[in-house]
Amino acid sequence: EADIYQTPRYLVIGTGKKITLECSQTMGHDKMYWYQQDPGMELHLIHYSYGVNSTEKGDLSSESTVSRIRTEHFPLTLESARPSHTSQYLCASSDQGDYYGYTFGSGTRLTVV
């Protein structure tokens, strides 16, 4: 049973549209992350948050933005989708401290046409 939820699971959208990918967790974790992953490939960190009102960009340059108004909610927004944004987007959370693994959501597979 998932403790971190992502919606939608699949999304096909036209170029130029604005989209928001939702991520919510029920574990009370302070740390949350967004990763981009092409099928079978490594994960690239695009945004992370240490807590409410804390957001930072990750290693991968991204045209997306995030917000963290509530502990449990960490949505990712693309203001103007492009075909190059086609990918899988994974949300994760972890407990405080340095020695905890991540709990991942099932991902949103985005296709921009």
Add this chain to the structure above:
Amino acid sequence: GESVGLHLPTLSVQEGDNSIINCAYSNSASDYFIWYKQESGKGPQFIIDIRSNMDKRQGQRVTVLLNKTVKHLSLQIAATQPGDSAVYFCAEHPGGFKTIFGAGTRLFVKA
């Protein structure tokens, strides 16, 4: 640059055999390592972790070995089952917010 790499992109094993998935890491400062399993259509799932003050840790049917001298990490799966078929990622934690994931090894289990 920092990287976590896997020696083989795919591994095929017979059901019931043991599997060994290898991983090389590059950051000597990394003090925490995790193995994840990702099944098709799902997010990665935590399998087992190990801190740098240990060289071996066992779970249920899985064992992680850490060799800090050569910066090598391995995941051993005993009596591999069809349900073990997935992509396996190693990840290292060099401190701060960073967790570095490798490219993944796809494990195929032949019946």
